[in-house]
Amino acid sequence: MRVLGDELPYARWLLLKLRDRRTDSPTFRYYMREAGRLLAIMSSAELEWTKESVTTPLGVQTEELNLAAPPLLVGVLGAALPLLEGFSEVYPQAPVGLVAARRLEDRDGVKVELYYRRLPRVHEGVAVVLDPMLATGRTLDRVISEVKSLGSGKVIVGSVIASKQGLSFILSRHPDVSIYTLAVDPELNTSFFIVPGLGDAGDRGLGVSPP
Numbered sequence: 001m002r003v004l005g006d007e008l009p010y011a012r013w014l015l016l017k018l019r020d021r022r023t024d025s026p027t028f029r030y031y032m033r034e035a036g037r038l039l040a041i042m043s044s045a046e047l048e049w050t051k052e053s054v055t056t057p058l059g060v061q062t063e064e065l066n067l068a069a070p071p072l073l074v075g076v077l078g079a080a081l082p083l084l085e086g087f088s089e090v091y092p093q094a095p096v097g098l099v100a101a102r103r104l105e106d107r108d109g110v111k112v113e114l115y116y117r118r119l120p121r122v123h124e125g126v127a128v129v130l131d132p133m134l135a136t137g138r139t140l141d142r143v144i145s146e147v148k149s150l151g152s153g154k155v156i157v158g159s160v161i162a163s164k165q166g167l168s169f170i171l172s173r174h175p176d177v178s179i180y181t182l183a184v185d186p187e188l189n190t191s192f193f194i195v196p197g198l199g200d201a202g203d204r205g206l207g208v209s210p211p
């Protein structure tokens, strides 16, 4: 697991903007896209690359790297949309899958209902699941299982803020996934929101609250 805020001041600056209650929706969306780009770049060593020969304007050949196979990007609607957009700007050739999940809160905690799924029938390569908030981890657990059922050989998770307890839950259920996040926050409140967190990532990123 990598916590990019522990490695890069730039990640902490993105978090400053995203956490700030005064950040308006278009600005929030912009910084979420930037977080997506950062996650794409920082997780690039997890992807498969091949050496490719290139001739420079000096007529000299050298070798660089090209993606061997683009990963399948899976966004969890709706908060992940700007994050997915930023990630896919870095790998425009990557196919995009979408799922939507609803958190149902009750006295025992959070249950998750997957109510929309637009994924390929089979995907055996690398898959990247993108969701900015990893709170209880119940949503991500469902989505990772769904992606694994496609045949994915390797699953990477790109998140912006993960709670300590959500991370432990995911790592206990899926010890094989690689998790990239900008921050790990200490707790959840009684509505299972991350504290200090950044509020409702879907409402803030999309500019509307569902009824």
Ligand SMILES: O=P(O)(O)OC[C@H]1O[C@H](OP(=O)(O)OP(=O)(O)O)[C@H](O)[C@@H]1O
Binding pocket: 076, 077, 078, 079, 080, 101, 102, 103, 110, 112, 131, 132, 133, 134, 135, 136, 137, 138, 139, 140, 166, 192, 200, 201, 202, 203
């Ligand atoms: O770790 P969990 O406890 O499962 O919570 C995380 C989920 O909550 C958020 O979505 P939300 O339910 O707010 O939906 P939205 O994106 O449509 O606003 C977030 O984008 C995750 O999908």
Ligand SMILES: O=c1cc[nH]c(=O)[nH]1
Binding pocket: 079, 133, 135, 192, 193, 194, 195, 197, 198, 199, 200, 201, 202
């Ligand atoms: O803190 C949280 C938890 C779930 N969903 C959000 O948007 N924020």
